[in-house]
Amino acid sequence: MFWAMVITFLAVIFFIIPTVFACIIYRKIPVDKNKRRFLKGVTLYPAAMAGGSAYGYHYERKQQVKRYYDVKFPQGKALSGLTLAQISDVHLGKFFSLDNLRNLLKRVAEDEPDILVVTGDLFDDVEMNPAAAQVLDEAVDLFPKGIYFAIGNHEYYRNWGRTLSFLKKTRVHILVGRAEKVPGTDLWLAGAEYSFARDDESFEQEKAALTQKAVKDIPQEELKQTILLAHHPEFIDDGAALGIPLTLTGHTHGGQLGIFGLPVIPAFKYTRGLVKNGDSLGYVHCGNGSWLPIRVGCPPEIAYFRIRP
Template sequence: MIHYFWPIVISFLLLVFIVIPAVVIWRLSLKVPEDAGRRRFLKKAALYPVGLAAAIGYGYGYERSHTVDHRYGISVPAGAFPEGYRLAQISDVHLGKFFSVAELRRLLERIVADGPDMLAITGDLFDDESQNLAAAQLLDEYVDRFPDGIWYCLGNHEHFRGITEIKRFLSATRVHALYNHAEQVPGKSFWVAGTDHPMIRETEKFRQLKEEYFAKTIEDIPEKERKSTIVLAHHPEFIDNAAAAGIPLTLTGHTHGGQFGIFGLPLFPVFKYTRGMVRLGDSYGYVHVGNGSWFPCRIGCPPEVAYFEFRG
């Protein structure tokens, strides 16, 4: 894993707002002969802070609160899933100062209106101890609005905000909360599996724990039925494990799509898989860009609801 995203962003902001203005002021303070070329450069340099301020204003005031829908067709072997079955995914809501339970309700209403069969949530929803209970109760309220319910896996921020209590809240609901295990969808012939998030930073130990979590997650699924399984995982590198096991679709989040993008591509691609669809052989993986944010600015990376439809 690479954890350089925020140092890069902070360094960029310092450069534009502090270093460049400081250099301009210093040069202006020098008693040197007037230079037309330098004067043109300084005028252009002064535009950078103004442009960045405008971009941040757009990202904070508009884009982060304007959700878009993305729709994908998933080709699977005949009989693996019901033809035309549709599920929706949200991720990284990050309840807190910048995303309230009321906003979560509006998001759920938006999804219900589209009529998917199932809702998958891939972690980092419960991120505010003062709102977590209300959020769990809200999810339970919406379970019946989806024919096959709501399915959930943990993210790293659930561990930060009291994992034991969050599990207790979820246990009192009808949400299918998956902690390194799988369940067959009631009345259906396919499975949903959900992994926990390995809370280790050191790369090799992270990969080892990831493998252990994944092996435990799918151990109850008969091997011949793995082609009829959806995996929910917060970290996108689980896509590799699932593809190696023959899982047709893995839904992930965690990266926020890089938070900043241009032409649909992440500006800071610090993860192996940062945003959008990944195809490995016959397996699909998806990295959701997230719905909320603990850093309240998105540029070229609006929040999304991802819809997936199975096609034979």
């Protein structure tokens, strides 16, 4: 799936988007076949390709937008007004530095959320991961109810055991296959592990089992006071099946390329934004970093969720 996404992404960057831009401009050129042929073959497509790529690399991928949502909980009276902020898919490394991470955390805190949740793929550089854990620890004081971390696939790729040893020395709440009740509230936060199952049947079975593992310590009657954190967006279905009112996910980067708020290539069942599933909601975060450093029509985001009864 990863290489299919890479190929799709490159095809969009170097063919589809330049073609769309070129067609828009091309329609305005006077009817002269020789000039048209020259512009199309020599000037227009390369210019559109360079311009779109430059915009996506130098500008949009660095513009962290903020989005705000009110979320109704069936038993949310006691939780009313509690606000969570979500970041995801930072992908620490060449295109996202430790200073970028510090600035992101400060920007998240500007709106004074009670809790920060991180839904995976933050720790993506073996050399930088220990310092990143310390940066998270320093930011805990910015969020009155703390910072909660759920794992993504890239943490496994970058020596998760080593990163975990550093995280355990911080005040960050590590939700990997477990749940915690947020101190001073009736809210539970549960973090599911990532499923690496390859075929559809195994994937469905494994993510259901991982969801059950994450919530095993939550009393059945309190699942409606729970938010599930999971990296892969299809855990939204498993959260809904348990009656959990909100599942927060990431992984897709929102497709990284979009037109009119929609992904150019919807490679996932759920790609970005709010998902309604029965009486439950899910959210697919667009990510704060990039595995390829270009974003067009899909800026990185900070999402805020305020609980309402």
